[in-house]
Amino acid sequence: MKSTLSDCGWYNWSMVKCATEMHDRIQRNTGDQYSCIVTDDYSGYAAWKTYNVEDSWNKLAAVCAPKSNTAVSQYYFEQQCDECAYMCTYASDKPSCVRDCISDRGQRFCSNSSGRYNLVVTNWNPDVAYYAYGAHLYGARGLVYCTGYCVM
Structure with missing residues (x-):
């Protein structure tokens, strides 16, 4: 997750591209489906999370967890x-x-x-x-x- 977040900043990807890459790489590495949220609100976000990673250099943060089949109401x-x-x-x-x-x-x-x-x-x-x-x-x-x- 950390290297993906670094790539998001290095290549100046949109947050949508970053979230997609985060999901795709985790799936490739684990074989499991994950859900992810990414933000550039590095110093201001708050999260209730399963897994998270932060990139202080690029000021990005991501939160991920195993996919659920239940949708948010x-x-x-x-x-x-x-x-x-x-x-x-x-x-x-x-x-x-x-x-x-x-x-x-x-x-x-x-x-x-x-x-x-x-x-x-x-x-x-x-x-x-x-x-x-x-x-x-x-x-x-x-x-x-x-x-x-x-x-x-």
Whole structure:
């Protein structure tokens, strides 16, 4: 994962290309399907994650996990992101506040048996993309982007 993230910065790939490469290389190396989220919000993102890697030189971060066949409930995902963004409007670290709010209140957007999920919350301006089954990206109140997917 680290070398792929470095390549993303070195070759100046878009976040979409970076997420796709991350998925493809993990699959090639492990034979397993993975879901990944990547962002250039290196110093401002917050994540609830299975695996992550950061590239401090290129200021990139990625979060990955084994693919689940359960899709995110977009309704509950957007509702929780929006409610927590509202509650965190005046927080100095909005991404961490929103992540903690969703975690503390109990996520409602993954109905798989494990209830496991990966979530990346970024500030409003940075670029974020995913290559994931049933993932969803939502911009809340002009404050943060929430990106998430269910995990096996």
